[in-house]
Amino acid sequence: MSAGSWPPKDSGKPHLVIIGGGFGGLTLARKLRRAPVYITLIDKANHHLFQPLLYQVATASLSPGHIAMPLRAIFRSQKNVRVLMNRVAEIVAGEKKVRLVSGDEFTYDRLVIATGARHSYFAHPEWEKNAPGLKSLADALRIRQKILATFERAEMLLAVAQGSAEVRAGKDAIDARSVAQGSAEVRAGTDTAELKKLLTFVIVGGGPTGVELAGSIAEIAHHTLRKEFRSIDPHTTRVILVEGGDHLLMAFPGALGKSAEETLKKLGVEVRTKSIVKNVMYDGVYIGDELISSANIFWAAGNTASTVLSTLGTRLDAAGRAVVGSDLSLSEYPEISVIGDAAHCVDHASGKPLPGVAPVAIQQGQYLSRKIAAELKGKKIGDFRYWDKGSMATIGRGRAVAKVGKLQFSGMLAWLMWSFIHVLYLVGFRNRFAVMVLWMYSYITNSRTVRLITSDDL
Ligand SMILES: Cc1cc2nc3c(=O)[nH]c(=O)nc-3n(C[C@H](O)[C@H](O)[C@H](O)COP(=O)(O)OP(=O)(O)OC[C@H]3O[C@@H](n4cnc5c(N)ncnc54)[C@H](O)[C@@H]3O)c2cc1C
Numbered sequence: 451m452s453a454g455s456w457p458p459k460d461s462g463k464p465h466l467v468i469i470g471g472g473f474g475g476l477t478l479a480r481k482l483r484r485a486p487v488y489i490t491l492i493d494k495a496n497h498h499l500f501q502p503l504l505y506q507v508a509t510a511s512l513s514p515g516h517i518a519m520p521l522r523a524i525f526r527s528q529k530n531v532r533v534l535m536n537r538v539a540e541i542v543a544g545e546k547k548v549r550l551v552s553g554d555e556f557t558y559d560r561l562v563i564a565t566g567a568r569h570s571y572f573a574h575p576e577w578e579k580n581a582p583g584l585k586s587l588a589d590a591l592r593i594r595q596k597i598l599a600t601f602e603r604a605e606m607l608l609a610v611a612q613g614s615a616e617v618r619a620g621k622d623a624i625d626a627r628s629v630a631q632g633s634a635e636v637r638a639g640t641d642t643a644e645l646k647k648l649l650t651f652v653i654v655g656g657g658p659t660g661v662e663l664a665g666s667i668a669e670i671a672h673h674t675l676r677k678e679f680r681s682i683d684p685h686t687t688r689v690i691l692v693e694g695g696d697h698l699l700m701a702f703p704g705a706l707g708k709s710a711e712e713t714l715k716k717l718g719v720e721v722r723t724k725s726i727v728k729n730v731m732y733d734g735v736y737i738g739d740e741l742i743s744s745a746n747i748f749w750a751a752g753n754t755a756s757t758v759l760s761t762l763g764t765r766l767d768a769a770g771r772a773v774v775g776s777d778l779s780l781s782e783y784p785e786i787s788v789i790g791d792a793a794h795c796v797d798h799a800s801g802k803p804l805p806g807v808a809p810v811a812i813q814q815g816q817y818l819s820r821k822i823a824a825e826l827k828g829k830k831i832g833d834f835r836y837w838d839k840g841s842m843a844t845i846g847r848g849r850a851v852a853k854v855g856k857l858q859f860s861g862m863l864a865w866l867m868w869s870f871i872h873v874l875y876l877v878g879f880r881n882r883f884a885v886m887v888l889w890m891y892s893y894i895t896n897s898r899t900v901r902l903i904t905s906d907d908l
Pocket of ligand 1: 469470471472473474475492493494495497498499500501502503504505536537538539564565566567584585658659756758789790791792806807808809811842843
């Protein structure tokens, strides 16, 4: 199949194909709304996803609809964009074609690859089934289901054990006091490996996502679920955060990493720095030589770029990202640009590769829109320059760390900054308003509103 009537035959305008409607691709397509170009935006998902708040879906604070918006709705009134939902399998750069998994092909005049990144399991892809990571809405819902269901399973285990003790006690016609004693013994007896395993959460990776997940799970266990169970005590839940480096949040200054560690410890999280995960099984994880039994292992360490980049035959770095020049294009194919998490782009100021964060993808999308618009007029613009506005990570309710220029903040002020910026960047007024109201409600009541287990598969 060809691109058909897109662009219209008599338009005389070029065809820009953008793969990926994340931060980079979305920004680029929106900024080109007045440019004389027809855009095909291809994404395997039907929505733009605000990944920085994914952990809030995974930990029952927000619903998927709060942090994602259908791409079709976003571009409803932008007439030079058409959205196609499919996965790009291959780029045939020599023929200026992209090939989809469906087998269909589209030709382009200009191509922008903004396919983001996936988790990397350090050459152990088999660990993924035992330690899900957090990248998509499906991942977040799977993790939410696992967290909520694990407490239900633990409650059931103990309730059944207590029930059978009472039946035994009734048969023996012993008095109420000995029933209580019997239950206590059973409770002690069943506070066994299985219960401990259920109530142990291990999060691998002490970057922002790991810190956010660990803090939120500890809050759920130690605050939200308090008083809601009759047999288990969620407060006994162990939350272990494992990091290979010597402090958490390695991309932040050491002092902020230490501050995050202190805050997590106060929330009841066991922080293990300088610790390497050697193996991940379905019911436990080896940290060095120590086996920790756990039914809940989550992965927040390492990224690898989309496999579609390997079909380009261009230079990739160790994380699978395409090495781009200072104008974000590929040296072999100047009509192809790569942006965001998929690109290895060297920062002009530090000489180091830019990090995989949303502001990099957004600024690269903005830059490329200016570059493409200028080229359409036969003009050129200078190289891409990243403006680092700072970085921040939240640790829990009212707690965060932030670095803005040389200034460093932690605690409530950092959390307010974090909340404000995240709401500001959410797509859609309805989402911004809903998230703001929900956060205020959760802050005041210390509750989580989205605690429904929607799968029958307990
Ligand atoms: C849990 C989590 C928390 C984060 N927290 C922060 C944070 O607090 N601050 C921050 O700045 N950054 C954060 N990030 C990183 C940030 O989200 C990324 O840097 C940013 O999303 C990169 O934008 P992108 O456009 O390159 O890719 P993405 O936003 O990942 O978008 C890629 C798009 O490409 C699509 N796609 C991928 N492969 C294909 C294919 N073969 N065919 C068709 N479509 C495809 C995907 O469906 C997706 O829509 C976080 C990331 C995660 C996962």
